Amino acid sequence: MPIAAPTPSLESSELEDLTPLWNVVLLDDDDHTYDYVIEMLARLFLKSVEEAYRHAVEVDTHGRTVVMTCDRQAAEFARDQIHGFGPDWRMPKCKGSMSAILEPSAGGSYSGA
Numbered sequence: 001m002p003i004a005a006p007t008p009s010l011e012s013s014e015l016e017d018l019t020p021l022w023n024v025v026l027l028d029d030d031d032h033t034y035d036y037v038i039e040m041l042a043r044l045f046l047k048s049v050e051e052a053y054r055h056a057v058e059v060d061t062h063g064r065t066v067v068m069t070c071d072r073q074a075a076e077f078a079r080d081q082i083h084g085f086g087p088d089w090r091m092p093k094c095k096g097s098m099s100a101i102l103e104p105s106a107g108g109s110y111s112g113a
Contacts, residue, residue: 021105022075026055026082028063032098036088040098041067044081069105076102 026037034056041052045067058065068078082100 019071021069021107022072022102023066023105024068024070024075024078024082025101025103026059026065026067027099027101028059029098031091031094032088033090034060035090037098040082040085044085045078067100069107072102 034053037056037059038049038052041047041055042049047055047067055065055067067082068075070078079100079102083097085097087096088094
C-alpha cells in the first residue's frame with residue numbers, strides 16, 4: 001500500500017496571516033459629550049485620557065473614528081460593548097448609547113506582528 005504524501009497544514013501564525021481585519025468605527029451624534037466618549041473609550045478599550053480625547057475630537061470633527069482594528073469576532077464584541085454602554089447622563093435628551101459599525105480594514109489581514 002503506497003504511503004500518502006502528507007497534506008500541507010497551516011501553522012497558527014500562517015492562519016493569523018489569513019485572518020481579515022475589521023475596524024470598529026464610532027459614529028458621531030449630538031447626544032453625547034466629549035466626557036462620555038473619553039469615559040467610554042477609557043473603560044471599554046483601556047485608552048488613555050489623551051488618546052480617548054483625540055478620538056472624541058476626531059468623531060466630532062469627521063463624524064467617525066476607528067477605535068480599534070482586530071479580527072471579526074473581537075470587533076463584533078467591541079461594537080456590542082459600545083452599543084451597550086448606555087446613555088450620557090450629562091445630556092438630558094440622550095436616550096441611549098453611541099453607534100458603532102464594522103468595516104473591513106484597508107490594512108488587509110493580521111500580520112502577526
